[in-house]
Amino acid sequence: MIRYLRLKLHQIGRATKRSTFLNKYFPRFRDRVYWAGDRASFARAGFIGAFCMMLPVPFQMVLGSIFAYYARANIPLATALAWITNPLTMWPIWYGGYIFGTWILGTPDLFHASQGIVIGSTEWFENVFPHIWQPFFIGNSTLGLIFGTTLYVIIGHFNWHFLRNLFSKKNRA
Known part of the structure; x- marks a missing residue:
């Protein structure tokens, strides 16, 4: 199973590296640091992925890749870390960020005061969202910075040997 997954990842990587669009607009795309990496590259990717995971915007995966x-x-x-926030997990993750933002700003939780109003409707955006957008964005952005920094430290200092062994050529047999 692991050999199959590595083969598929290799095939996807090859097709991606041959893309004319990516090679035209992102000329350094074939550089090895983006695909194999080193300690610093993995640590930066951990920070970026965890930060983008918490951003309450669509297409975090694309944003993380850029x-x-x-x-x-x-x-x-x-990209994989930004994928943690998917349509099944984004609501509890972003709600947790909102609660964290209300705690940081010292504001009441107004999300539950909107009972009976459909989330995402025009009425919700007119009556509820203007009151909750600050704790929502500040809480999620702050948690993204906290998670990203934590992951940066963990990958950069403590977990390097595991990642090096996972991607080494000796294990690809």
Whole structure:
């Protein structure tokens, strides 16, 4: 099973590296640091992926990949970490960020005061969102910075041997 997954990852990587669009607009895309990486590349990717995971915006995965490109970080790791927030997990994660934001700002939780109003409706955006947007964005951004920094330290200092062994050529047999 692991050999199959590595083969598929290799095939996807090859097809991605051959993309004319990516090679035209991102000329350094073939550089090894984006795909194999080193300690610093993995640590930066951990920060970027965890930060983008918490951002309450659509397409965090694409955003994480673009940030990883410009930060010379490992693109697959940054993309995979940003993928943690998916349609099933984003509501509890973002609600937790909102609660954290209300705690930081010392504001009441107004999310539950909107009972009976459909989330995402025009009425919700007119009556509820203007009151909750600050704790929502500040809480999620702050948690993204905290998680990203924690992951940066863990990957950069404590867990390097595990990652090196995982991606080494000796284990690909």
